Amino acid sequence: SGTESLLVNHAFLEVGGRTEKLLIFESIVPLTTATVLSCSFYAKVSDLHTEVYKSQETAMANPLVAFTLIKRLHSEWLNVVYSDEALENTQALRSSYEKEEAGLPKLEDLQGAAKGLMRLQDVYALQVASLVRGHFRSVTNGQATDIYMPDVSVPLSGDDCFLVGKVAYDQEDYYHSVQWLEESVRLFRGSGGEWSPENEGTLKDALDHLAFSHFKVGNVSYALSLSQELLHHDPVNGRVLQNVEKYEKLLMERPHISNRGGGLRRPASKYLRTRNTYERLCQTQGSQPVHFENPRLFCDYFTSGSPGLLLGPVKREVLSLQPYVVLYHDFITDAEAEDIKMLAQPGLRRSVVAAGEKQATADYRISKSAWVKDSAHSVVGKLDQRISLLTGLNVTHPYGEYLQVVNYGIGGHYEPHFDHATSPSSPVFKLKTGNRVATFMIYLSSVEAGGSTAFIYANFSVPVVEKAAIFWWNLHRNGQGDMDTLHAGCPVLIGDKWVANKWIHEYGQEFQHRCSLNPEE
Ligand SMILES: O=C(O)CCC(=O)C(=O)O
Numbered sequence: 001s002g003t004e005s006l007l008v009n010h011a012f013l014e015v016g017g018r019t020e021k022l023l024i025f026e027s028i029v030p031l032t033t034a035t036v037l038s039c040s041f042y043a044k045v046s047d048l049h050t051e052v053y054k055s056q057e058t059a060m061a062n063p064l065v066a067f068t069l070i071k072r073l074h075s076e077w078l079n080v081v082y083s084d085e086a087l088e089n090t091q092a093l094r095s096s097y098e099k100e101e102a103g104l105p106k107l108e109d110l111q112g113a114a115k116g117l118m119r120l121q122d123v124y125a126l127q128v129a130s131l132v133r134g135h136f137r138s139v140t141n142g143q144a145t146d147i148y149m150p151d152v153s154v155p156l157s158g159d160d161c162f163l164v165g166k167v168a169y170d171q172e173d174y175y176h177s178v179q180w181l182e183e184s185v186r187l188f189r190g191s192g193g194e195w196s197p198e199n200e201g202t203l204k205d206a207l208d209h210l211a212f213s214h215f216k217v218g219n220v221s222y223a224l225s226l227s228q229e230l231l232h233h234d235p236v237n238g239r240v241l242q243n244v245e246k247y248e249k250l251l252m253e254r255p256h257i258s259n260r261g262g263g264l265r266r267p268a269s270k271y272l273r274t275r276n277t278y279e280r281l282c283q284t285q286g287s288q289p290v291h292f293e294n295p296r297l298f299c300d301y302f303t304s305g306s307p308g309l310l311l312g313p314v315k316r317e318v319l320s321l322q323p324y325v326v327l328y329h330d331f332i333t334d335a336e337a338e339d340i341k342m343l344a345q346p347g348l349r350r351s352v353v354a355a356g357e358k359q360a361t362a363d364y365r366i367s368k369s370a371w372v373k374d375s376a377h378s379v380v381g382k383l384d385q386r387i388s389l390l391t392g393l394n395v396t397h398p399y400g401e402y403l404q405v406v407n408y409g410i411g412g413h414y415e416p417h418f419d420h421a422t423s424p425s426s427p428v429f430k431l432k433t434g435n436r437v438a439t440f441m442i443y444l445s446s447v448e449a450g451g452s453t454a455f456i457y458a459n460f461s462v463p464v465v466e467k468a469a470i471f472w473w474n475l476h477r478n479g480q481g482d483m484d485t486l487h488a489g490c491p492v493l494i495g496d497k498w499v500a501n502k503w504i505h506e507y508g509q510e511f512q513h514r515c516s517l518n519p520e521e
């Protein structure tokens with residue numbers, strides 16, 4: 001027993017000696033996964049030892065404790081660090097990763113997903129505290145409602161919230177960073193500040209970013225208390241020490257500054273003028289009273305007087321008169337919709353919008369899309385014929401564009417826009433068949449929540465109706481754009497939304513759609 005306690009004491013001295021080194025090492029932290037892994041393992045080992053050390057008398061009296069401690073120090077640690085398996089595992093892990101790497105999400109995707117979550121938070125007025133617990137609870141005028149009940153709630157971790165908060169923080173969007181980092185700090189605190197190698201951030205990082213975010217939104221006293229908490233974990237951090245000094249001075253000089261502004265403000269956007277209407281229309285998912293109030297809106301079985309539709313009339317629902325918007329139910333069959341999605345799949349790319357004479361990606365349109373030509377499959381031509389039958393318009397290329405198939409993932413959206421060109425240099429005119437006189441859009445899928453099509457100035461939205469198609473005129477009969485057609489695809493909250501656009505141009509319709517000089521028509 002004499003040898004045993006000697007060994008143990010010796011070990012304590014050693015560990016005690018290295019603990020200090022560890023502190024220094026930790027403050028210049030993670031460079032590679034390897035250093036990170038060994039570093040965290042070392043922290044774990046030394047923590048265990050300090051615990052035993054503190055209760056040395058009782059612990060050492062227990063032979064089992066003494067034995068396991070010696071074992072841990074003599075062989076377990078060694079095994080973790082030097083075993084063949086450790087090496088093999090790391091190598092296997094690494095080579096599998098390298099094989100998959102090209103197909104894995106990129107940083108842009110991760111940041112995009114974080115922005116998508118914040119978009120859903122905003123548009124559907126979701127409470128961040130509920131969202132991170134896996135609930136989709138919206139709060140409007142102090143009233144909380146579950147807008148969707150998932151089968152299983154998937155809560156987010158402190159590190160998940162840290163990442164979202166950090167994306168906001170890097171964009172200097174402190175409205176969102178405060179809310180997400182608040183949750184991150186809460187969760188990190190709850191897990192005892194324990195850090196694992198797969199994590200991006202730590203409690204310290206979250207406190208650091210949250211403190212600064214609070215300072216930026218004018219909450220100096222909270223910034224101060226968070227910085228003090230951070231110093232507790234990282235007492236020699238010069239930058240934080242300086243900040244604390246700065247916050248204290250600010251509060252002393254101007255005590256009223258402690259919580260300036262009173263409440264967070266959402267960052268302004270280019271679409272501020274229409275934002276409120278847009279979000280209200282998205283939230284109400286097509287349940288506006290417009291249908292019940294206007295007796296001129298009706299449903300019927302529509303044949304357009306054409307023999308082709310006489311035997312199988314289409315269920316038509318007139319949604320709006322100005323602008324004229326109609327919905328055709330059961331326009332496409334399940335099988336046809338599947339075919340169209342399959343044809344589009346290989347060509348799907350991040351969607352673009354008109355940017356001057358060119359086309360470019362933009363945050364206000366997040367989806368993937370592909371052009372599908374009639375020659376790709378007979379089903380495409382069949383749809384063209386059906387569109388032609390219903391609208392009476394010539395949709396063959398170049399009087400109609402190829403079919404544009406669009407896929408929206410979670411948070412995917414298309415903010416308020418016009419389908420017709422609003423500038424003479426628009427790429428829409430490249431076909432040399434004039435502007436887009438009408439839009440025919442087919443809903444190829446259903447959506448579990450969100451994803452409505454909202455008509456902003458006309459003040460109504462249409463929920464996704466699987467297999468239905470929606471039609472509207474974009475231009476007045478005099479060729480001018482109809483401003484009332486400003487519309488949007490609301491963010492998808494739950495589900496996978498697919499639509500197909502057929503844009504029909506002015507030329508080629510001369511005998512089907514008469515002109516008029518009346519700007520009202
Ligand atoms: O997805 C929607 O509901 C609308 C799509 C749209 O407006 C477009 O693709 O131009």
Ligand SMILES: [Fe+2]
Nearest residue numbers: 417418419487
């Ligand atoms: Fe559109």
